[in-house]
Each structure stands twice: as structure tokens, then as C-alpha cells.
Amino acid sequence: MDLYQKMSPTPDEDIISVDNLTKRFDDFIAIDQITFKVKRGEIFAFLGPNGAGKSTTIKILTTLLRPTEGTITIDGYDPQLLPHKVRESFGIVFQDPSLDEELTAFENMEYHGILYNISRHIRRKRIEELLGMVELWDRRHELVKYFSGGMKRRLEIARGLMHYPKILFLDEPTLGLDPQTRSLIWGHIKEMNRTKGVTLFFTTHYMEEAERVAERIAIIDHGRIIIQGTPEMLKKETKTENLEEAFISLTGRDIRAEDVSRTERMKMRFRVFKRQRS
Amino acid sequence: MKAIYILWLRQIKRYLRTRARIIGSLGQPLLFLFALGFGFGPIYEKAEGGDYIQFLAPGIISMSILFTATFSGIEILWDRQFGFLKEILVAPVSRLNIMLGRTLGGATVAVIQGTIVFFFSLLFGFKPANLHVLPFALIFMGLIAITFTALGTAIACFIEDMQGFQIVVNFLIMPIFFFSGALFPIHRLPKIVHFISSINPLTYGVDGLRTVLIGGSLLGVGTDLLVMASVAFVILVLGGHLFSRIQI
Ligand SMILES: Nc1ncnc2c1ncn2[C@@H]1O[C@H](COP(=O)(O)OP(=O)(O)O)[C@@H](O)[C@H]1O
Ligand SMILES: [Mg+2]
Numbered sequence: 001m002d003l004y005q006k007m008s009p010t011p012d013e014d015i016i017s018v019d020n021l022t023k024r025f026d027d028f029i030a031i032d033q034i035t036f037k038v039k040r041g042e043i044f045a046f047l048g049p050n051g052a053g054k055s056t057t058i059k060i061l062t063t064l065l066r067p068t069e070g071t072i073t074i075d076g077y078d079p080q081l082l083p084h085k086v087r088e089s090f091g092i093v094f095q096d097p098s099l100d101e102e103l104t105a106f107e108n109m110e111y112h113g114i115l116y117n118i119s120r121h122i123r124r125k126r127i128e129e130l131l132g133m134v135e136l137w138d139r140r141h142e143l144v145k146y147f148s149g150g151m152k153r154r155l156e157i158a159r160g161l162m163h164y165p166k167i168l169f170l171d172e173p174t175l176g177l178d179p180q181t182r183s184l185i186w187g188h189i190k191e192m193n194r195t196k197g198v199t200l201f202f203t204t205h206y207m208e209e210a211e212r213v214a215e216r217i218a219i220i221d222h223g224r225i226i227i228q229g230t231p232e233m234l235k236k237e238t239k240t241e242n243l244e245e246a247f248i249s250l251t252g253r254d255i256r257a258e259d260v261s262r263t264e265r266m267k268m269r270f271r272v273f274k275r276q277r278s
Numbered sequence: 279m280k281a282i283y284i285l286w287l288r289q290i291k292r293y294l295r296t297r298a299r300i301i302g303s304l305g306q307p308l309l310f311l312f313a314l315g316f317g318f319g320p321i322y323e324k325a326e327g328g329d330y331i332q333f334l335a336p337g338i339i340s341m342s343i344l345f346t347a348t349f350s351g352i353e354i355l356w357d358r359q360f361g362f363l364k365e366i367l368v369a370p371v372s373r374l375n376i377m378l379g380r381t382l383g384g385a386t387v388a389v390i391q392g393t394i395v396f397f398f399s400l401l402f403g404f405k406p407a408n409l410h411v412l413p414f415a416l417i418f419m420g421l422i423a424i425t426f427t428a429l430g431t432a433i434a435c436f437i438e439d440m441q442g443f444q445i446v447v448n449f450l451i452m453p454i455f456f457f458s459g460a461l462f463p464i465h466r467l468p469k470i471v472h473f474i475s476s477i478n479p480l481t482y483g484v485d486g487l488r489t490v491l492i493g494g495s496l497l498g499v500g501t502d503l504l505v506m507a508s509v510a511f512v513i514l515v516l517g518g519h520l521f522s523r524i525q526i
Contacts (some may be wrong), residue, residue, distance in 0.1 A: 063367075087368055087370040092368055098362055099365075103292075114280050115281050116283065117370070269345060
């Protein structure tokens with residue numbers, strides 16, 4: 001029996017609803033009054049360069065950070081008022097790894113299942129099913145520290161799905177992976193969306209990924225949502241052929257001309273400085 | 279409840295999988311037993327009368343628990359660095375239970391280390407007086423372990439870099455160790471040192487453990503138990519509060 005079938009459809013159509021969300025770190029504004037909604041069962045993408053505020057938004061939605069201002073509703077609950085209700089409703093794959101590397105793949109899954117209060121019987125079945133799906137069942141008793149980057153990411157996805165989440169948050173799920181692994185991973189994730197109706201909220205700075213996978217996209221830059229809509233709408237409104245051109249036309253920059261970090265800027269200045277001297 | 283258990287189990291498993299750490303952290307207490315036991319033994323026996331190793335062993339057991347427990351706070355920093363802390367913090371488990379699970383895990387590891395030191399001290403000639411009260415020794419070992427694991431957790435909540443953590447913990451636990459009566463009797467010390475010892479929770483833990491193992495309490499075993507239990511409780515509450523405010 002599948003738990004997903006037992007879930008009754010809840011009346012509100014928007015599973016995520018964010019209104020005027022702002023996040024300040026001291027006096028730096030990381031997120032600036034963003035407003036958006038995600039429908040139940042939808043695949044929604046946050047597209048933006050490094051430092052745009054994508055991860056910060058996900059951390060706020062998933063109760064890890066407190067917002068400075070604004071209102072949020074996730075599956076009918078406010079993450080600040082009823083964090084546990086919200087926590088039960090989503091699974092998450094973080095941008096950076098979050099596995100216990102000293103434990104085996106199986107133990108990582110098992111412990112997750114216990115933290116989410118899944119009964120032993122369902123847990124065992126679910127672990128086999130999900131590790132099978134991401135093709136790690138045969139390696140389940142190996143310590144995670146010996147896994148490759150792609151294997152770890154697959155394990156995190158399996159773990160994020162373990163407790164039948166209604167929403168799966170994916171923060172740059174395919175960053176740094178080779179094309180084969182990338183398409184394998186998207187295969188699994190889209191399958192969950194198609195067959196179980198899991199809402200997908202993902203962030204990326206790969207244009208073609210957003211265009212190919214997402215039903216709706218919000219383009220975010222310097223903490224602001226510049227535009228949102230279906231890929232077709234975005235292209236039409238900006239009178240461009242693809243998202244890449246749309247992004248340039250909106251921001252005047254290429255997305256890959258990343259908002260470089262302070263240390264990188266220093267290194268660049270240093271390089272220029274050296275060139276001038278020689 | 280299950281969440282507390284699983285976080286506890288995780289720490290036990292991680293401990294058992296790092297043999298190097300187990301052996302490495304035994305080095306210091308064994309060195310102390312050896313060097314001080316043989317070095318100060320004759321002096322102590324002249325001054326106090328009695329076998330120094332009998333006096334020293336409970337102190338060194340307490341020391342190994344104190345160090346293991348407090349430094350286990352650094353595991354929160356590891357979890358932060360390796361990302362696992364995020365996995366725990368998004369789970370529908372109250373922060374208090376998370377804190378309890380990891381404190382009990384760290385405390386159990388510290389008690390195991392203390393027990394290993396106890397068995398080694400037998401090799402150095404330590405003879406516990408009352409074998410049938412050994413289970414009571416575990417109560418004091420447990421209270422010392424819980425108190426200082428919770429303290430380590432509390433410190434790890436507001437110091438995020440590893441070096442800073444080690445500096446602060448060393449700064450804090452060295453005086454706690456030296457002024458606890460673990461190495462030398464406190465009753466003949468100058469007033470100021472005596473005062474410092476009397477506000478040091480470890481003093482009561484060491485005295486309690488020593489009383490249970492070889493008898494001859496200075497402070498009264500009831501007082502020891504009451505003080506240790508209260509301090510453990512207060513620091514647990516404090517650690518739980520600090521932990522509940524953690525953001526990533
Ligand atoms: N804890 C923090 N303290 C201060 N600044 C932060 C913190 N977290 C993120 N930032 C800043 O907020 C901005 C957005 O970061 P982030 O959300 O990680 O971007 P993205 O995920 O889109 O690459 C960046 O400029 C980053 O340096
Ligand atoms: Mg990011």
C-alpha cells in the first residue's frame with residue numbers, strides 16, 4: 001500500500017505561498033521583498049546567478065533561518081509558528097552534502113526514517129524501494145565517505161523522499177555532476193512528480209535545466225525576483241529565443257558572469273595588478 | 279523518544295568506528311596515572327599517609343570523563359561543517375530532544391572512556407574498597423559526563439570555529455580539573471584555592487566518585503549527589519536553550 005494514495009487532497013491550491021519576504025544579514029539585504037506562489041504538484045524553478053539569494057530563500061522556507069520580514073505559508077502552515085508541521089511536509093536536498101559520512105548508506109536512510117517517525121515495517125520497505133530507484137541498494141552497507149559525488153547526491157535524494165514529502169526542495173541538485181548522472185537524477189525526481197504528485201521546488205543556475213524541467217520559473221538576481229512565469233511567457237515577454245537571452249536582456253549580464261565572491265575579486269585584482277607590473 | 283535513541287545510537291556507532299580516537303584519548307589519563315602515581319606517590323605518602331594511587335585513580339577517571347565529555351561538543355561543529363546538522367534541524371524533532379540525544383550519546387562515550395581508565399588503574403595497583411558499590415560509581419561518572427557534555431554543547435552553540443572551541447574549552451576545563459581535588463587533597467589548601475574548589479562542580483563529582491570507590495568523603499556523599507545533579511540539570515537546560523536558537 002502506498003501512503004501517497006492515502007493523503008487527502010487539501011483544499012488550498014498553492015502549496016507554497018510567499019509574500020514580501022525579506023532577509024537581512026546585519027545590513028546586507030540577501031532577499032529583497034520577494035513574492036511568489038507554487039501550486040500543488042508543480043515543478044517550480046528559482047533561476048539565478050551565484051549569490052542571488054536562492055539558498056537563503058530555501059533555508060527560510062525550510063525553517064533553518066528566520067525571515068526578517070514577510071509572510072510564508074507551506075502546506076497551510078507558517079514555518080515560524082508551526083515548524084514541525086512544515087518540517088513533516090517537505091523533503092530537502094541541500095546544495096552542500098548533509099549525509100553522515102561515517103555511517104553506511106543504509107544507516108543514513110534508517111536514521112532519517114526514525115527521525116521522521118516512520119514505522120519499522122514501512123521504513124524497511126521504503127529503503128529498499130528508494131535505494132533501488134537510485135541504484136544504491138547493492139552498496140547499502142558501504143560507508144558513505146567512500147561514495148562518489150554523484151552517489152552521495154543520489155542517496156540524498158532517496159533520503160529526502162523517504163518520508164513521503166509533499167514538497168521536495170532541491171538546492172542546485174545537479175551542481176558539479178557529469179551529464180549522465182544529471183539526467184539520471186532528473187529522471188528519478190521527475191518520476192516522483194509524475195507518479196506521486198510531489199511538488200518540486202528547485203534552484204539552479206543552469207538555464208537549459210530550468211527551461212527543460214520547470215513548468216514555472218522565477219528569475220532572481222541580487223535578492224529580487226525580476227520576472228516569473230512559464231518558460232514560454234518569459235521568452236515572449238523579453239522577445240528572446242531562449243532563457244539565456246532572456247536573462248541577458250533582463251539583467252544586462254550573462255548568468256555565468258557570476259557575482260564573484262570577495263576573495264575571488266581580490267584574486268582577480270591581484271592578477272591584474274601583477275600583469276600591470278610585469 | 280525514538281529520536282533521542284537514534285541520535286544517541288549514532289554517537290555510539292561513530293565512537294566505536296574510530297578506534298584511533300579511543301586509544302588516543304586514553305594516552306593522557308594513563309600518562310597521568312603513571313607519571314603522577316610513581317612521581318608523587320612517595321611525597322603523598324609522607325605527607326598524608328596512605329596510598330597515593332588510591333587517591334589518584336578516582337581523580338584520573340573523573341579527568342578522562344571531563345575531557346571526553348566537554349570536547350564532544352566539537353562534534354556539533356563537525357556536523358555543521360559536514361552538513362549533517364542541517365539534516366537533523368529540518369527533521370520534525372524538537373530541538374530539546376536533539377540536544378538530549380546528543381548529550382546522552384556524548385555522556386555515554388565519556389563514561390565508557392572513564393570505565394576503561396578504571397580498569398587500567400587496577401593494573402597500576404588501584405584497589406577499590408567496596409566492590410558491591412561499583413554501580414554507584416556509575417551514577418557519579420554519569421553525572422559528571424552529562425554536566426560537561428551539556429557544557430560542551432552549550433559552548434559549541436555560539437563558537438562556530440574549531441580552533442576557537444578548543445581554546446575556550448581548554449581555558450575553561452584546565453582550572454576546573456586542577457581545582458577539583460582530582461590530583462591533590464583540597465582540605466589543606468590556602469583559603470582562596472579552597473574557595474575556588476568549593477564553587478567548582480567537578481569537586482563534588484570527584485569527591486562523590488572517590489567516596490564510592492574508596493570511602494572517606496570530605497563533603498558528604500549526599501551533598502555531592504545533590505550538587506552534581508542540580509548542576510547537571512541547570513547546564514542541560516542552558517544548553518537546550520542555546521541549542522534551540524541555532525540557525526544555519
Ligand atoms: N549567514 C550569512 N551571513 C551573511 N551573509 C550571507 C549569509 N548567508 C548568505 N549570505 C549572503 O547572501 C547572499 C545570497 O546567498 P545565497 O542565498 O547562498 O545565494 P545563492 O544560493 O543564490 O548562490 C550572498 O551574497 C551571500 O554571501
Ligand atoms: Mg546556493
